[in-house]
Amino acid sequence: MKLKILIFTLLSLAYCPVAFAEDTLSPGNTAWLLTSTALVLMMTIPGLSLFYAGLVRSKNVLSILMQCFTITCVVSVVWLIAGYSLAFDDLGNNFIGGLGKFLFAGVVEESMSGDVPESAFALFQATFAIIAVALIVGGFAERIKFSAVVVFAILWILLIYAPIAHWVWGGGWLGSLGVLDFAGGNVVHITAGMSALVGAIVLGNRKGFPSGSMMPHNMTLTMIGAGMLWVGWFGFNGGSAVAANQDAAMAMLVTHICAASAALSFVVTEYLFRKSATALAAATGMVAGLVAITPASGFVGPAGALVIGMVTGPISYLAVQMIKQRLQLDDSLDVFPVHGIAGIVGTILTGIFASANLGVFSGQGMDNAIGAQVMIQFIGVVATVAYTLVVTYIVFKITGLLVGGLRVSSESEVQGLDVSTHDERGYHF
DSSP states (O other): HHHHHHHHHHHHHHHHHHHEEEEEEESHHHHHHHHHHHHHHHHHIIHHHHHHHSSOGGGGHHHHHEEEEHHHHHHHHHIIIIIIHHHHOOOOOSOOOOSSSSTTTTTTTTEEETEEEEEHHHHHHHHHHHHHHHHHHGGGTTSSOOHHHHHHHHHHHHIHHHHHHHHHSSOOOOHHHHHHSSSSIIIIIIIIHHHHHHHHHHOOOTTTTTOOOOOOOOOHHHHHHHHHHHHHIIIIIGGGGSSSSSHHHHHHHHHHHHHHHHHHHHHHHHHHHHHHOOOHHHHHHHHHHHHHHHTTTTTHHHHHHHHHHHHHHHHHHHHHHIIISSSOOOTTTTTIIIIHHHHHHHHHHHHHHHHHHHHGGOOOOOOHHHHHHHHHHHHHHHHHHHHHHHHHHHHHHHHHHHHOBBBBBBBHHHHHHHHHHHSSSSSOO
C-alpha cells in the first residue's frame, strides 16, 4: 500500500508542471478573441467596403471596393514587418515602441499575451489597424490615385497609427496619464476622422461639387454594409476586453444601445430640419453611435450609453451639414463628422459616464473625479488631433512626391476610376 501511495505521489508531482502550463492559457478567452478577430475583419471586408461602395457613384463602386481590399493586404504586411512592434513592443519609450517584435520576432505558438496566445492578440490588433486606414479613404473617395492609396497606407500606419496606439495601449504616455479608450476612440476613429479631413482639403473637391449631384448610387449596398458593421462592432468593442467575461458582455450591450439611440436621434434631427427620414440618415447615425461608444464601451453602463447615443446623433448630423453646406468641403463619405467628431464626443463623455456616482447612469467606476477625468480625456483628444493633423499633412505631401501627384486626371475622374484605373466595371448593363 505504501509503495502504491509513493508511486501515485511521484506521478502527481510529475504531472503538475504540465497542468500549471496548460492553466496559463484560457480556452474560453482565446476562443472569444479569435471570434472577435473574424468579426472585426468582417467590418472592413465586406462591411465597410459595401457601406462605402453604395455611397459613391456607380462609376467608382469597384474602385472603392478595391481600395478597401488592397488596404487589408498592405496593412497586414506592414503590421507584420514593423507596425505591431512599434505599437506594442515594450523596448521603446513613451512615444513609440521598439523593434523587438520586428517580423513578429518572438511571436511563436508558445508566446502569450495575458492568458491568450500572442499570435491571436497580434492578429486582433491588425484588424484594428486595417479598418482605421480603410475608413480614411472615404474622405477623398472618387478622385485619388490607386498608387497613392497604397503608399499612404504604408506611411500612415508607421507614422501615425502605431505611435498613437503605443501612446494609449502599448505603455505610452497617454495610457500612463490615465486616458480611457477601451476600443479605439482615439486610436482608430479620431485619427481616421482627422486624416480624412486633411485628405479632403489637400486633394480638393470632386469635379462638380457642390453644385452637381453626388448622391449615393445604391443605398441597398450601404444598408447591407451598415448591418455588417453593426454586428462586427460587437467583436470590435467586446473583443477589446480580451476575455469572455463581464466586461465583454457589458461592452456589447452598451454598443448596441448606443448604436440604436444614435440612429434614432440622427433620423429625428434630419426630420426636424428636412421633413424626411432617410435610410442614409439611419445608417449614418448608427455608425456615429458605434464610434462614440467605442472609447467608452468598457467603462459605461446602459443608461450612460443611451445618453451618449442621443447626444452624438444630432451633433454628427449638424457636423455633416456644416462641412458640406457651410464650408463646402468635400469629405466625400462624411468621415470627419461621423468618425472624427463622434469619436471626440464619445471620448469626452467617457470621462463623465465612467463615474460610479451617477446613479442609474453610472459606469464601472474610475479613480479620478469627473472633472479631473474629463480633463484627462480632453488632453488625450487634443494630443491625438494635433499630432494626426500635422503628420497626416506631411504623409500626404510625401506620398504625392513618391507617386507623382495624389489626384487622378480630370479625364479619369469624369470617366470613373473603375475603368480609368482598373480597366473594369462594377456593373454591366
